Amino acid sequence: xxxFPRWKVVLILLVVIGGVAYALPNVFPSxxxxxxxDWLPHKQVNLGLDLxxxxxxxxxxxxxxxxxxxLKTLRGETRSALRDDxxxxxxxxxxxxxxxxSVRIRDNxxxxxxxSALKELSVPIDTSGFGMSGERNISVQGGENRTVxxxxxxxxxxxxxxxxxxxxxxxxxxxxxxxxxxxPSIQRQGRDRILVQFPGIQDVQRLKGLINETGKLDFQMVDxxxxxxxxxxxxxxxxxxxxxxxxxxxKIPYVLKDDVLVSGENLVDAxxxxxxxxxxxxxxxxxxxxxxxxxARATQENVGLPFAIVLDGKVISAPRIQEPILGGSGQIxxxxxxxxxxxxxxxxxxxxxxxxxxxxxxxxxGASLGADSIASGKRAAVIAVIAVAVFxxxxxxxxxxxxxxALLLNAILIFAALSLIGATLTLPGIAGIVLVIGISVDxxxxxxxxxxxxxxxxxxxxxxxxxxxxxxxxxIIDSNVTTLISTLVxxxxxxxxVRGFAVTxxxxxxxxxxxxxxxxRMIVAFWLRWTRPQVVxx
Amino acid sequence: MFRGFSFVPPDxxxxxxxxxxISFFVSALMMVLSLVxxxxxxxxxxxxxxxxxxxxxxxxxxxxxxAELRSSLNALDIGEVQIQRFGxxxxxxxxxxxxxTEKAQAASVEKVKGVLGDTVDYRRVETVGPTVSSELIYMxxxxxxxxxxxxxxxxxxxxxxxFAVAAIAALTHDVVGAIGLFCILQLEFNLAALAAILxxxxxxxxxxxxxxxxxxxxxxxxxxxxxxxxxDLAINExxxxxxxxxxxxxxxxxxxxxxxxxxxxxFNIAMLFGIIVGAYSSIFxxxxxxxxxxxxxDWGASSTTKRPKSxxxxxx
Numbered sequence: 001x002x003x004f005p006r007w008k009v010v011l012i013l014l015v016v017i018g019g020v021a022y023a024l025p026n027v028f029p030s031x032x033x034x035x036x037x038d039w040l041p042h043k044q045v046n047l048g049l050d051l052x053x054x055x056x057x058x059x060x061x062x063x064x065x066x067x068x069x070x071l072k073t074l075r076g077e078t079r080s081a082l083r084d085d086x087x088x089x090x091x092x093x094x095x096x097x098x099x100x101x102s103v104r105i106r107d108n109x110x111x112x113x114x115x116s117a118l119k120e121l122s123v124p125i126d127t128s129g130f131g132m133s134g135e136r137n138i139s140v141q142g143g144e145n146r147t148v149x150x151x152x153x154x155x156x157x158x159x160x161x162x163x164x165x166x167x168x169x170x171x172x173x174x175x176x177x178x179x180x181x182x183x184p185s186i187q188r189q190g191r192d193r194i195l196v197q198f199p200g201i202q203d204v205q206r207l208k209g210l211i212n213e214t215g216k217l218d219f220q221m222v223d224x225x226x227x228x229x230x231x232x233x234x235x236x237x238x239x240x241x242x243x244x245x246x247x248x249x250x251k252i253p254y255v256l257k258d259d260v261l262v263s264g265e266n267l268v269d270a271x272x273x274x275x276x277x278x279x280x281x282x283x284x285x286x287x288x289x290x291x292x293x294x295x296a297r298a299t300q301e302n303v304g305l306p307f308a309i310v311l312d313g314k315v316i317s318a319p320r321i322q323e324p325i326l327g328g329s330g331q332i333x334x335x336x337x338x339x340x341x342x343x344x345x346x347x348x349x350x351x352x353x354x355x356x357x358x359x360x361x362x363x364x365x366g367a368s369l370g371a372d373s374i375a376s377g378k379r380a381a382v383i384a385v386i387a388v389a390v391f392x393x394x395x396x397x398x399x400x401x402x403x404x405x406a407l408l409l410n411a412i413l414i415f416a417a418l419s420l421i422g423a424t425l426t427l428p429g430i431a432g433i434v435l436v437i438g439i440s441v442d443x444x445x446x447x448x449x450x451x452x453x454x455x456x457x458x459x460x461x462x463x464x465x466x467x468x469x470x471x472x473x474x475x476i477i478d479s480n481v482t483t484l485i486s487t488l489v490x491x492x493x494x495x496x497x498v499r500g501f502a503v504t505x506x507x508x509x510x511x512x513x514x515x516x517x518x519x520x521r522m523i524v525a526f527w528l529r530w531t532r533p534q535v536v537x538x
Numbered sequence: 539m540f541r542g543f544s545f546v547p548p549d550x551x552x553x554x555x556x557x558x559x560i561s562f563f564v565s566a567l568m569m570v571l572s573l574v575x576x577x578x579x580x581x582x583x584x585x586x587x588x589x590x591x592x593x594x595x596x597x598x599x600x601x602x603x604x605a606e607l608r609s610s611l612n613a614l615d616i617g618e619v620q621i622q623r624f625g626x627x628x629x630x631x632x633x634x635x636x637x638x639t640e641k642a643q644a645a646s647v648e649k650v651k652g653v654l655g656d657t658v659d660y661r662r663v664e665t666v667g668p669t670v671s672s673e674l675i676y677m678x679x680x681x682x683x684x685x686x687x688x689x690x691x692x693x694x695x696x697x698x699x700x701f702a703v704a705a706i707a708a709l710t711h712d713v714v715g716a717i718g719l720f721c722i723l724q725l726e727f728n729l730a731a732l733a734a735i736l737x738x739x740x741x742x743x744x745x746x747x748x749x750x751x752x753x754x755x756x757x758x759x760x761x762x763x764x765x766x767x768x769x770d771l772a773i774n775e776x777x778x779x780x781x782x783x784x785x786x787x788x789x790x791x792x793x794x795x796x797x798x799x800x801x802x803x804x805f806n807i808a809m810l811f812g813i814i815v816g817a818y819s820s821i822f823x824x825x826x827x828x829x830x831x832x833x834x835x836d837w838g839a840s841s842t843t844k845r846p847k848s849x850x851x852x853x854x
Binding site: 050058060358359360361362363364365366368369372373376377379380381383384387388391392393394395396397398399400427428430431434435437438439441442445446448449452453456474475478479480481482483484485486487489490492493494498501502505537538 | 541542543544545548594596640641644659660661662663664665666667669670677678680681684685688689692693696729730732733736737739740741743744745747748751752775776778779782783785786787788789790791792793794796797798799801802805806809
């Protein structure tokens with residue numbers, strides 16, 4: 001007990017000093033810490049969104065739309081593959097329910113040729129990293145009645161979703177960066193979800209608008225032969241045309257040709273600006289060379305006719321083509337406010353999302369509530385520490401004081417660990433720390449009660465203390481492991497704030513094993529060596 | 539040199555095991571009451587598990603007029619809107635029920651915001667869609683079951699199966715009791731409440747294990763002592779520790795309850811209850827159950843020649 005090898009003392013003191021050094025930055029305001037040189041510990045605990053205010057938005061990608069879009073493309077590919085090989089077919093259709101496209105080959109003699117031609121449409125999936133898995137994104141099967149079915153495989157769908165999620169994250173990042181908000185976190189969650197978090201609260205409504213819009217821009221001709229009001233009443237647009245509404249609240253009906261002249265993919269730039277003549281906010285854009293050519297041809301052919309600029313299936317504006325637009329640039333005006341023009345330009349510049357994102361969970365916390373939570377959390381923690389510390393001294397006298405030192409160090413180490421691993425402190429996280437304050441003295445209570453028993457059994461102070469520490473050890477480990485088990489489950493299950501609770505509780509329990517056992521033992525050992533007591537004041 | 543005060547006299551000898559008739563009755567009564575409450579009142583699920591929207595607002599200057607809010611928001615045709623005061627007189631909590639689809643949900647929030655306007659401070663707005671809420675229910679159930687199983691296995695490995703069964707019985711007792719509390723007080727059952735239940739599981743077990751450790755030690759030490767006395771001795775020997783530890787934790791959580799703010803109030807109520815019921819169940823449920831499950835003395839005997847299973851000596 002008295003023998004504490006020098007290296008052990010040094011090691012313990014190093015941990016203590018390191019703990020203080022890494023916890024210390026949290027005492028200062030973050031502005032002060034910005035001036036601290038890099039070689040000094042300067043990381044502060046990240047505050048969770050519930051403490052600093054902010055938005056937590058969870059989106060789910062529209063899998064059905066992805067499948068529908070894919071089937072549409074696949075149907076087109078099937079058609080051209082069969083045409084290229086001059087194979088007659090009927091009954092070409094997409095079946096979203098079975099995620100497949102089926103086609104019937106007219107001539108029996110063409111059947112094998114058709115199957116092998118359509119097999120060319122599938123692509124191997126590289127799941128193993130070596131391209132050896134043999135799985136393909138589409139399975140092509142010949143069935144009865146000369147029917148060929150092309151079915152999207154599960155692996156193919158997963159691959160498509162992965163791609164869509166990745167490009168969505170890129171697009172969202174571009175949009176938010178263009179908006180200029182501070183450090184958003186955008187990450188994938190699970191199979192088909194994206195979690196977007198903004199610290200601090202800005203204009204959440206506008207940010208949400210930027211993510212919720214798919215941002216698919218199409219230029220389409222207005223069908224001059226149809227009367228929109230009549231079509232709206234009958235809901236039956238002429239063949240090759242579709243019924244669409246304007247984006248504003250008035251919901252003006254338009255009948256548009258189904259063919260897209262040019263789409264947003266061909267845009268290279270979009271900037272907000274003002275119309276030189278009327279002074280109203282506009283968005284000016286520029287096409288790439290393919291887009292410019294197509295747009296030039298379309299406008300040449302349709303001078304005098306109106307065309308529509310369609311964003312996500314809604315008409316923004318439908319100007320009349322005054323003259324052919326050959327330069328590949330133009331402008332969109334649609335009674336925008338400055339803010340709207342700005343946001344539209346961001347949407348167009350960042351490109352379209354591969355599919356619609358539906359918000360399935362949204363949590364926003366205002367800065368005032370966050371500040372209140374920090375204040376009440378701090379107050380509760382300080383009161384808890386004082387109450388527990390006073391009680392420990394009442395119960396164990398001088399040894400209670402030792403336990404209090406261990407408690408203090410534990411609190412310091414928790415903050416050091418949180419800063420070091422870059423964990424996020426949430427309100428439940430503060431609750432976790434307060435709970436740990438209560439729990440962590442437990443190890444000392446176990447030890448001290450043991451010492452009391454040993455003293456009563458007539459042992460000398462040194463022997464009693466020694467036995468107290470070593471005998472309580474197994475119990476301490478057992479009892480802490482059980483708490484850790486439920487904490488780990490909580491971490492695995494939890495999201496956001498609840499996970500913060502699990503993190504602080506877990507760190508706190510681990511640190512308490514060090515502070516309450518090793519550290520307090522060292523203090524007691526020094527005290528024994530200096531005072532050589534005849535009785536244990538416990 | 540000042541010494542501490544023994545809150546529990548060293549020679550305390552309470553016949554806890556002898557009281558098992560009464561204590562089992564009390565526990566059974568509590569569990570039955572909890573289950574009845576669950577049947578009749580049910581859990582008051584928060585938006586985490588039921589979906590819907592929670593809006594906390596703070597009227598800037600004057601006190602919030604709940605009656606006026608209630609009539610104007612319930613006229614919106616978005617189902618029932620619950621309105622309650624939340625702490626301070628100008629803080630109000632508004633709960634909109636789940637609207638079926640994510641789109642309708644967003645629209646309902648906009649409607650409410652339209653009525654409230656810019657005159658109030660939006661302290662938080664939380665919307666949970668039907669997909670997420672059903673997943674959270676699933677994950678929550680899994681978590682509680684996995685935690686229980688993991689603990690069962692751990693206790694089984696470290697002790698014997700009787701200990702594991704007794705520990706799980708005590709935990710079930712605590713969890714059912716906590717759920718009963720939520721039903722009777724109609725506290726909102728949300729993710730934080732679930733976290734509280736998992737914490738109660740860990741914390742209550744912590745205590746049970748300490749008593750079990752001592753029982754195992756005594757099995758080795760006192761070969762001739764009758765089982766009931768042996769268990770009683772272990773409980774009495776650890777009683778001071780049990781009460782002190784629970785008291786310090788209770789103090790800490792009480793501070794959280796009194797000064798920690800409204801947002802995690804339910805968590806704290808559940809924890810306060812869990813700390814008390816956890817101490818009770820270790821002493822009055824888990825330990826006496828061992829007697830009924832048939833504890834064998836040879837565990838202690840065998841360990842004089844052989845170390846306990848896990849290789850870590852229970853005491854040296």
